[in-house]
Amino acid sequence: MSATHKGATPYYYVPAESSHPVMAAIGLFFMILGAGTWINGHEWGMYSLYFGLIWWLSILFFWFRDAARESEAGLYSRKIDLSYRWSMSWFIFSEVMFFGAFFTALWWARSHSVPTLGSLSHELLWPNFQAVWPSVAAGATASPGNIVEPFKTVGPFWLPTINTALLLTSGVTLTIAHHALQANNRARCIRFMWMTVILGCIFLGVQAYEYYHLYTAYNLKLNSGVFGSTFYMLTGFHGFHVLVGMLMLFFITIRLMKGDFTDKHHFGFEGAAWYWHFVDVVWVFLYILVYWM
The missing domain is CATH 1.10.287.70 (Helix Hairpins)
Incomplete structure (x- = not known):
């Protein structure tokens, strides 16, 4: 052994x-x-x-x-390092499939379910149904039988765009920190790691404010039809992943301050960085498909 x-x-x-x-x-x-x-x-x-x-x-x-x-x-040893890398890779792959399921649900509801409910065969069942995605036509809540309260949709400006800039910037600061660690510049690495953690916290704060504004001013809730449910499921689960990633980076930063990791052996750092970059990429897709389309 x-x-x-x-x-x-x-x-x-x-x-x-x-x-x-x-x-x-x-x-x-x-x-x-x-x-x-x-x-x-x-x-x-x-x-x-x-x-x-x-x-x-x-x-x-x-x-x-x-x-x-x-x-x-x-x-x-190298064998353990390799097993950790494979484990993290498969974990991130499972997260890709997780978000893929929700993106597919959004696409299916928008491209198939809603148009089908507006077809001629459903006209007698839902005579006043507007078969259009709410973000495409203002005021169209797609509510058969008026069972969903009227709500407003949300666009990309300005909070989602601000959050996009925050996450993309955090990816840059994390990359700088990684290169600093590889160059054995621990002080620079720690500075940029704290910047990354702070940017993640600001992202969560902006999203919390956005949720409050949408709930109170737009009446957009989780039960606001399929639009509300897919919106909050995608953005909410992504926010949870940002929280998890931010905690990963926080504890990695604490370990860096304690003297852990070297310029050659630091997969704990790399694993957390992989996860954070994955969160960044998911947000880019979410930003385009949910807020712009």
Whole structure:
């Protein structure tokens, strides 16, 4: 398993037995139990959900801390580094398919479902239905039977465009930080990492303000027909991914300040950077397909 000369990196590191996986599973159990019961009207489900969330996050903290200590102790060889790279690649691929499903739902609703409901065969069922996507024709809420309250659609100006500039800028600052780390300029790397984290926080703040404005001034809600549901599902899940990516970069920055990583060995940094650039690319597609079209 780790038969090697003293002081050399093992060919393949096998960690000791750990309780982290089963303890994390317990936290997930209480989260799912709480969410299912709370949404069905049982008050105690809220406490189960919060308990499971706190438990799960605590376990992840200690789990990741142990992995970081093992890495800094020189226990991870090229084989481990390669396995981490493949794992992160497949994880990002699963996220691509995740967003692909929602983009497909948006396309299907806009190009097939809404036109079909406006066809001659549905005229008797929905005589006043406007078979047009709300962002194309002002005031067209596509609401059969008036079951959806009137709402306004949102365009690219100005908050979405500001957020696009913020995310693209954060990609640049992250790339500068990466090159600084490769050049063994830790101070410059840390400065630009903090800039990236701050830009991510500002993005989330702007999106939160946008949501408040849309909800109060535009009456655009999650139940505002298929337009509202696809809008909030896409932008909301992307916002959650920005939060996760920002937390990744935050903890990577803390580790950099502690002296972790070198100019040659820093996949923890690279993995977080891969994820952040993926989030940037998804937003570009979202910005065009949701706000412009």
